[in-house]
Amino acid sequence: MSEGTIGLVTTETRSEDAPKSCDELSGRKLLSPEAGCIAKILENCISEVEFVLTLPAFLKLNSLTCVADTELSRALQEHQTLAERLETLEGLRQESGGEQEKGSKERAQQDFKKSVKNLLRLVRARPDVISDFRLEQDMEVGESESILINELKKFHSHMVEKLLTSVSEELKQTLYKPTSSPVIPSHTMDLMNSTEEKLSAAITEKDAEISQQNIEIENLQSCLEEKNKEEAALSISGDKQHPNAKTMKMIRLEQEIDQLKTQLKSLKLEHRQAEGVILEKNEELEKDIESLLQNFDADMGALQTHLDFNEKEHEKELEELRKQEQSFSVLEVEFNQIQEKHRLEEEKRKQEMKDLVLKTKAAIYAQAWWRGYSTRKALKNKGKSKKAKKGKGKKIK
Known part of the structure; x- marks a missing residue:
């Protein structure tokens, strides 16, 4: 990485984007020792990456104005010396290609790695120096x-959120996740569609730029080939006739070739950067789509589990209903028999009541007739006895 592209994040940006500590993320929850160790390792990794990105600025500062810390300043000087030595060995190896230079370069690389580790150790022990430097630089x-x-x-x-979530909580979240509809939510679909549209537009734009740059590269290469051919032709034809003109023209052509090579190199660099941006956006979109698909699969799985449970409950209720229907048919037959028995008994009782009424009326009629008969007979006998008494009286006179 070049020094032009490496810099420092400002204090405000770092305060907003800095990773939250374990206590801030956990709230009232506490991380286990293993989880806290993992979170601490990630925090150290982020701080080390930030320092490595700001290392060229540290080296530049150390060369212009001395760093207050003597040990850190000495380590920075040694690291800068090793970096320059490694670049020198790289250039020598490209020119000569010997085994000796290769061995020297490997040793220099090992020393360079050890120097980076030493710098990271010193920086971890001196966080105030780094914070002061970041406040001064913009x-x-x-x-x-x-x-x-x-x-x-x-x-x-x-990772901290995942570590704060226990296994039981994850199981509850999975089991009790809302499964009202298996359809992907509208906002998720809108997000996916908008992201795909943006990505397709960016890919189309970058493809057009890459195609244009490829055309420019091909044109530059063809120009270089033509210049080389012209240079070869001029060198053959004008060796004896115009030595001074040839020298001036050669210098001019070499300058043009150098300019074209510089343009070609810059275009290739832009091409690689554009390709890297497209690949990063594509990977990010693929991650988003994969995450949405995983959430959709999880929702569908939970919904299927819920449906299976409802089907089992429905089958149990149907089986219970069939049993109740069988019992109801038996009870219905018994009820009909009891109803028929009650009906027959009621008819028999009514018939007996009718017979009793008739017998009662007959008895009443018989009693009435007998009383009338007895009364008439008594009255008749009484009349006869009176007449007999009257007849006896007349005879006495």
Whole structure:
């Protein structure tokens, strides 16, 4: 990474985007020792990445104005010396390609790695020096470095949240997740569609830029080939006739070739950067789509479990209903028999009542007739006895 693209995040940006500590994320919850260790490792990793990104600025500051800390300043000087030595060995190896230079470069690389580890150790022990330096400097971080730091912070926050969630809570969230509808929510679909549209537009735009740059590269390469051919032809034809003109023209052509090579190199660099941006956006979109699909699969799984449970309950209720219907049919037959028995008994009782009424009336009629008969007979006998008494009286006179 070049020094132009590496910088520092400002204090305000760091205060907003810095990863939250374990206590801030956990609230009232506490992380286990293992989870706290994992979160601490992630925080150290983020701080080390930020320092590595600001290392060129530290080296530049150490070369211009001395750092207050003597040990840190000495370590920075040694690291800068090793970096320059490594660049020198790289250039020598490209020119000569010997085994000796290769071995020297490997040793220099090992020393360079040890120097980076030593700097990280010193920085961890001196956080005040780093914070003071960041307050003094006002530099912007490169786009790719900013993306890396933000993604690491997101990963740190996500991991702390996952570590704060117990297994039972995850199981409850999975079991009791709302499963009212298996359809993807509208806002999720809108987000996916808008993201896909933005990505397709960005890909189309970048493809057009890449195609234009490829055309420019091809034109530059063809120009270089033509210049080389012209240079070869001029060198063959004008060796003896115009040596001074040839020298001036060669210098001019070499300058043009150098300019074209510089343009070609810059275009290739822009091409790689544009391709990297497209790949990052594509990977981000694929991650979002994969996350949405996983959530959709989880929702569908929970819904299917709920439906299976409802089907089992429905089958149990149907079986219970069939049993109740069988019992009802038996009870209905018994009820009909009892009703028929009651009906027959009621008819018999009514018939007996009719017979009793008839017998009562007959008895009443018989009694009435007998009383009338007895009364008439008594009256008749009484009349006869009176007449007999009267007849006896007349005879006495």
